[in-house]
Amino acid sequence: MHKILILFLIPIFSIAQIFNQKIPDSLAQKANAVILQDLKKIEILQVDKMLETTHREVMVYNKQGLDYIDANVYYDKSVSIQKLEIKILDFLGREIKTIKKKDMKDYSASGSSTFMSDNRILVLDYTPTSYPFTVVIDYVKTDRNTAFIPSWRPIRAYNIGIVKNEFILENSSGIDLNLKEINFENYPQIKFEKENNKVTYSLSNFAPLIREELAPYFWNFAPYVKFGLKHFYLEGVEGDADNWDVFGKWVNTKLLNDVEDLPEDTKLKIVELVKETNDPIEKAKIVYHYMQNKTRYISVQLGIGGWKPMLAEDVDKLGYGDCKALSNYTKSLLEVAGVPSYYTIIYAGQEKEDIEKELVSLQGTHAILTIPNGDEYLFLECTSQTDPFNYQGKFTDDRQALIIKEEGAEIIHTNSFKDEENKQLTSADITIDDKGNIKVKTTIRSFGNQFEKYHYLEGASRDKQDEYYKYKWGHINNLFFESIKLNIDKNKIEIAEDVSFSAQNYADVYPAEIILCPNVLNRETYIPKRYRNRKMPFSIERGYYDADELLIAIPQGYDIESLPDNFKETSIFGDYEISFEKLNEKAIRYKRKFLLKRGDYTPEQYDSFRKFLEKIVKADNIKILIKKK
């Protein structure tokens, strides 16, 4: 113990040296902050003792850099902070302030989405008087929980330069350690050493990354290492992770085993509800709706409750729970109905993150429920009171998840909609008068993840719906809605919006002609930024398909003389097509189809993607001219 402290005290004495060395321009250019040193040592001493020693020196260049000082120390009941000291140095390296643990602000770490938790956070409260300045952070903390070992993430954000980052993990517990390196392929400069029970990672002299539009999610390209112990401790419980099956059994016996009982009358109710059908999927649907109507989502994370679901019985009684509790509750209900399902651990969020198959350990941030159905799986989001049954939302789509079975655990991939399934079909009758005013009657049917707009529209008041459409069609001024009708079919996962409106002065009226843009309802306006030298790859995370068919009736006394040429653009990014057709003397049919494909692309392809969208934006703005007789 003493040894370590001495080891890590040395750098503090050498701070002054750092200032004598000039930070290379390449690291400081465009940097909001530069990490002079970030030395972390994790020592796993025994199954329930992990020591974390951190020494970090951050030179902050400007206000945006303040976010990367990272002087926040999280703790809970299993953590004891032995030492915490922060020094502030001015630009010459002179110490101007020392901050001790007692000077830190102590806050609850429950965010707005958590109702109750016992996590706390110590926050540095410091107002800089000039830039640059340097913050030196030293802390030592002991955690009894070894289920989560801090991962190594040398590059944490854009615009941060790194002089030196070193991470040592020393495992003297005698327990085997697993690790998984992620996104290392693009960072050959990372150094790795291993001796006996010690691994060392380091990254030095790393120039800041600069964000570019449409860049992939940060953690899809930034390097990091995750660790896991084969035998670990979590809030009073020991666990095993030799392989996924052993781990799965542990989850089953220690976290899920004693939480599944339901009251007798609830069981009877479920049996009664599902007796009409033999189809397990129909049964599951009934049970899911029962759960949705009975419960609401409240996040309570206390002690082992951060990982172990609360009793199904309690959820039944209280009518609420967090993701774990509601998934486990639904699982218990399904069991009564005779439908097998698996408790499933996953990383949630629109930014996709996988459970790492090669790293057997406690991972994930969310729980859902998986129902096997022949060769496929259905996934149930149990925290939503309104999601359709088996609706694969963006929150958990297209990623690796861990399902917990009786006999073990297994990694599977969640579903995702194909580009063509994220569909929006628009049809409309449009009448234009000789003042340029239009009347529109449209029906918009949406599927796949374009269905997700129902989240907002379903519960919204008429005022809010009005507002929604006024922003959706912001390019049309003076909108007035005659009627808005929604038809949400959660069985088919389809929303139909029937909207009628009028708008004054939509078209430009001239003495001899009227000019209008026939694409009234669905205009692409986004053109990605131009880069002279694009460096990052880019991703289209989710694709979609829009098809529009509009019938436009022109006013009395006007003629359709000529129409613009039809236009078609095909590329690896998708297909676009518009057509103009004179139906008769009084009417024009305008058709538009646009398929955008999901995909990951190279920096070199960026420019052609930009051109593709540029053409579409331009084509969406093509006008037609009708002549006065």
Add this chain to the structure above:
Amino acid sequence: MKQIIYVLTLLLSVSSIAQNHELGEVTKEELLEKKHPIDSSAVAAILYQKGETSFEFNQTEGFFIVTEVETKIKIYKKEGLDWANFSINAYENGSTREIVDFSKCITYNLEQGKIVKTKLKSDGEFKEKRNKYYVEYKIAMPNVQEGAIIEFKYRFKSPFISNLFDWEFQKEIPVNYSEYLTKIPEYLVYNTYYKGWVSPKLETEQRDRTFSGRYNQMVNGQGGFRSENGNFSFTCKEQFKKYYLENVSALKDEGYVDNINNYRVTILHELVSTQYPNEMIKSYATTWEDVAKNIYNHEDFGGQLKKDEFYKDELATLLQGKTTKEDKVVAIFNFVKENMNWNDYHSFFSESGIKKAFKDKKGNVGDVNLLLISMLKSEGINANPVLVSTKSNGIALFPSRNAFNYVICAIESDNGDITLLDATDKYSQPNIIPIKCLNWYGRLVRDDGSSTTINLIPNNKSLKNYTMMFDIQPDGVINGKVREQNFDYFVYLFNKRKGDLSEEKMIESKEKLTKDSDIDNYKFNISNDNIIMETYDFSNANLVEQISGKLYFNPLLFLKTEENPFKQEERVYPVDFTFPNQYKYNIMIKIPEGYEVESYPESLNLAMENNLGSFSFNIKVNGNMIQIASSEDINQAIVPAQNYQILKTFYGSLVDKQNEKIVLKRKI
């Protein structure tokens, strides 16, 4: 006699209302109700809420406040389930603290035609320490389903007698009935204030109240100190005031609102004075003058202004060669602004003392601006503090310290002109104080403690001036030059937006604002009189439409207003433009050889009623040159809601005009 009958009938009618408002009385009809009878879009509604504030007394604490609140809520839709969670903050300062106790928390559901009750147990009650001063008490009601009714009661005990409950009659959901009863002993005097569009009904009554209990005290008698126990009892008059309202509509959220809480129907109390038996009357703030004086007399406020020794040397150096008053003011203001760093904390009081703040080069608003005032004063300049309430602090209804949360500096000239200074914001200038301060009135406090109200919202229009010259090529490409001049608040906004942005980023944002034009020679500079001028050249091939050999374009190009910002049909709250403003456009267009103007938008002059603002658009065609002079004026920072339609129509016409196009055709 007549009077008595009147009172009696009143009481009777109230008690008949009251009968419908008891916890534990839930009917099937209420549970079956599918939507709110008045507001069908309501996700939930407060069926009733009843509060009662009274005083208790004990020997150790003296008088303290006990408020009991009963709430009954109907959940109509799943989106309303959040109303089944409730939390309240309790303040604590050392050993003095507020305490909350929940009771009678029950959920009612209708299951197979039967009313089913579920009680909240201790596992649904939580207490969390948020930070040093606040503990959050919360409950999550059990078994709440769509259609359920929940009710709960809590008791809020507080030793802080100057803060009576702020009773909100209006919530984000409809309130069917809300009642607040105060029982205040004659020893304490409070003023009552209302805000919002409607005032509650009121009934009053006086009764006798006896306070009794046990006491324990040390008595110095024979044989030294001994403890003596006994009973105490005293009787006084108590004032009962019952405020109530029925059918209060939900508080609506709208854009361009300064602070929604300024409009919420609420009742507030102000402690005026206390006079306990055998004691002198002790008065608390009663007038704005007194509030200002009290604040001024505080060591952390007026006390700071007298300290001037510690900066003598720096000041002498700073003012070397500066002889006029104006030069000195500018030098001192810039010195404080540049040297002092605001730590993001509000308060008119100096947190660390201006001396320490000066040494550390940082402090809260009080530290920075009181230092500024002190320095100005030490040079004989007539500078004084102005107490301010920021927008987020809202508008106070009655005089109290809490009405203010900020202080700035005012310099009064001999002819009575006032210059406002705020040194906490690096972009602030004389009379250009941060936007958050443009709220309500400020209170200027002079050395003798006397004070006066001053206007914070600027009367002068801030000006933004565009000069643009461009020519159109036959192929539709436009090349041109733009000069943008920013004055006053537009300078402030420019600087805020610019922040630490690099020139590259500035050009990028200009490209976005000019519909992806190629921008060249981008420059900006700040003149001595604080005018920011931006100039740039642009080129864009997508601003002209070519249809059947004609060219169509908007003469304002990318400067036009695309959409009417006022989209709602109706409006409840005033529209806050922040400051009065004027946009001016001078545009010179050269059309290509071989083309002539076929049609162009007609000139237009519009003025809004009540002198709210005006719009003019004048166009002249002269051979191959087109000249446009246009201006938009908003004359008042805040436009009342009843003028909303005028505003909406005005912007509708303005946007239509700006979207009209010039048509060029080939000369024959």
